[in-house]
Amino acid sequence: xxxxxxxxxxxxxxxxxxxxxxxxxxxxxxxxxxxxxxxxxxxxxxxxxxxxxxxxxxxxxxxxxxxxxxxxxxxxxxxxxxxxxxxxxxxxxxxxxxxxxxxxxxxxxxxxxxxxxxxxxxxxxxxxxxxxxxxxxxxxxxxxxxxxxxxxxxxxxxxxxxxxxxxxxxxxxxxxxxxxxxxxxxxxxxxxxxxxxxxxxxxxxxxxxxxxxxxxxxxxxxxxxxxxxxxxxxxxxxxxxxxxxxxxxxxxxxxxxxxxxxxxxxxxxxxxxxxxxxxxxxxxxxxxxxxxxxxxxxxxxxxxxxxxxxxxxxxxxxxxxxxxxxxxxxxxxxxxxxxxxxxxxxxxxxxxxxxxxxxxxxxxxxxxxxxxxxxxxxxxxxxxxxxxxxxxxxxxxxxxxxxxxxxxxxxxxxxxxxxxxxxxxxxxxxxxxxxxxxxxxxxxxxxxxxxxxxxxxxxxxxxxxxxxxxxxxxxxxxxxxxxxxxxxxxxxxxxxxxxxxxxxxxxxxxxxxxxxxxxxxxxxxxxxxxxxxxxxxxxxxxxxxxxxxxxxxxxxxxxxxxxxxxxxxxxxxxxxxxxxxxxxxxxxxxxxxxxxxxxxxxxxxxxxxxxxxxxxxxxxxxxxxxxxxxxxxxxxxxxxxxxxxxxxxxxxxxxxxxxxx
Ligand code: FES
Numbered sequence: 001x002x003x004x005x006x007x008x009x010x011x012x013x014x015x016x017x018x019x020x021x022x023x024x025x026x027x028x029x030x031x032x033x034x035x036x037x038x039x040x041x042x043x044x045x046x047x048x049x050x051x052x053x054x055x056x057x058x059x060x061x062x063x064x065x066x067x068x069x070x071x072x073x074x075x076x077x078x079x080x081x082x083x084x085x086x087x088x089x090x091x092x093x094x095x096x097x098x099x100x101x102x103x104x105x106x107x108x109x110x111x112x113x114x115x116x117x118x119x120x121x122x123x124x125x126x127x128x129x130x131x132x133x134x135x136x137x138x139x140x141x142x143x144x145x146x147x148x149x150x151x152x153x154x155x156x157x158x159x160x161x162x163x164x165x166x167x168x169x170x171x172x173x174x175x176x177x178x179x180x181x182x183x184x185x186x187x188x189x190x191x192x193x194x195x196x197x198x199x200x201x202x203x204x205x206x207x208x209x210x211x212x213x214x215x216x217x218x219x220x221x222x223x224x225x226x227x228x229x230x231x232x233x234x235x236x237x238x239x240x241x242x243x244x245x246x247x248x249x250x251x252x253x254x255x256x257x258x259x260x261x262x263x264x265x266x267x268x269x270x271x272x273x274x275x276x277x278x279x280x281x282x283x284x285x286x287x288x289x290x291x292x293x294x295x296x297x298x299x300x301x302x303x304x305x306x307x308x309x310x311x312x313x314x315x316x317x318x319x320x321x322x323x324x325x326x327x328x329x330x331x332x333x334x335x336x337x338x339x340x341x342x343x344x345x346x347x348x349x350x351x352x353x354x355x356x357x358x359x360x361x362x363x364x365x366x367x368x369x370x371x372x373x374x375x376x377x378x379x380x381x382x383x384x385x386x387x388x389x390x391x392x393x394x395x396x397x398x399x400x401x402x403x404x405x406x407x408x409x410x411x412x413x414x415x416x417x418x419x420x421x422x423x424x425x426x427x428x429x430x431x432x433x434x435x436x437x438x439x440x441x442x443x444x445x446x447x448x449x450x451x452x453x454x455x456x457x458x459x460x461x462x463x464x465x466x467x468x469x470x471x472x473x474x475x476x477x478x479x480x481x482x483x484x485x486x487x488x489x490x491x492x493x494x495x496x497x498x499x500x501x502x503x504x505x506x507x508x509x510x511x512x513x514x515x516x517x518x519x520x521x522x523x524x525x526x527x528x529x530x531x532x533x534x535x536x537x538x539x540x541x542x543x544x545x546x547x548x549x550x551x552x553x554x555x556x557x558x559x560x561x562x563x564x565x566x567x568x569x570x571x572x573x574x575x576x577x578x579x580x581x582x583x584x585x586x587x588x589x590x591x592x593x594x595x596x597x598x599x600x601x602x603x604x605x606x607x608x609x610x611x612x613x614x615x616x617x618x619x620x621x622x623x624x625x626x627x628x629x630x631x632x633x634x635x636x637x638x639x640x641x642x643x644x645x646x647x648x649x650x651x652x653x654x655x656x657x658x659x660x661x
Contacts, residue, residue: 008053034100212304329506330504572600614647
């Protein structure tokens, strides 16, 4: 049995090779005359290191210098050693040019051309050698325009296994392909397809899915839906928002209805920008995105639309504070047209691309572009029309859990047992990410005797007089304070863009700095909460705390996540517990306002590696509370934060390379 391996290059070109049952990916590539980066071919140098985006394989033999344990856990692989045990998608960290390969040409014959609507054609072709063209759902090919020397890029609208391949093509008056389809195209015409191309394709996942399609950007979404239907996808919430400019652009509604019966859990909405529409929803795609569609940050978003639509959706999510798990998008730019056509009206230059028009606000771009007399920018918030989806309300604070009644005496904090040494957590293996900067517990200053809890001066007692603030030195003018602007504030997401000719695909994920900031903030709050709760948890509370630790730990095995999503939920409960125990609503709300859980939901669902210290630290923190050791608890919370950040960084690194390839 052989397996199909998609080699996805940095420039958007994808080549497929067949791998025999004992064949390495490198050998199969070599046989296909694709020169992926190689040197030792022995698992020793790491030159071939790549990222396996989906599928299963036997990693083979190699040394740690070539591929560390962390890298392997994060999905990296060595093609010179790896033998597939399923179909794979491998991101090769070089361009197709360097690999001395190119997108393959596939001769084809037109079998049908249908005018689906006033502004849209369906073109169907049969390849001379269908088996020679494999593609991933969402990808596109370049198609030659008969009678011209031009090509256009179109996404497949059929599934990856379809015998005949179809494309959804927008009609743009004067466009080379549009005029060919409208006036000259006939069954039997010969075309040439080159590809497949693009990094906008459906990733292997079971997370909820939100699909957003603008105009003929519906094409790759149809390919994705067909693939999901054929695979028998069940139990995965899938929602599509399909937007067009006018009723006359609406196509394939029957097909979309059919998918709701073939894909359990799928729903879809149509929105038409024209206020005169006969359809129920008038407005913009952004207006129909609700927090429910994002499933508390666990949903994957795939968006194919014109550039203003992509920007509008991104702006909308940011403005509403809606977190996304993985955001994949594709937009076509004017560069998709040859130079002579770029000078022509935008309608000709870009609007007939198979995905979406790039800069043609009067066509698909009106989905999101508002062009009032004042001329607001397409991407400006003012252009987003009714894009004010409600923000997910904070969860209810729930019952206040207090460990003592008002007026009860505060129990004294037990002294640290003599000779207690906090257990030494394992050395974090991702040294590259987390140099050992974990400070030990600061020694208590000589001579300092901490006050006994409960013996602080009573409220109203006269405070010690404070020294006056020194006068400003003569002639000194403090530097002007520059307020941060939206542009200088750290963006909470990172973006990786892959560009082919005229096509821009991208992925958006949270940044490492944003993630680190959330965990540091949680640590700061937790250190304060230790002060308020240490020694004050009764036996029942301590049992509950341990139970929550064990509940979170069950989703980790050593340094492997068994179920990162369930871990994130259980871990959130564990960390929230002490805040609830304070009985201090302000602190509890401060914790809940942190985005730790959302960031974890954004990053961890694909993660495999987790710091092996996380599990013991959860239990040791509980131990510290049981023994009343405040210093140990504080120390462990600091270490735990470092290991949590390392886990997140490793997961984000994996996303980063995946996006970059
Ligand atoms: Fe050296 Fe693969 S080529 S490790």
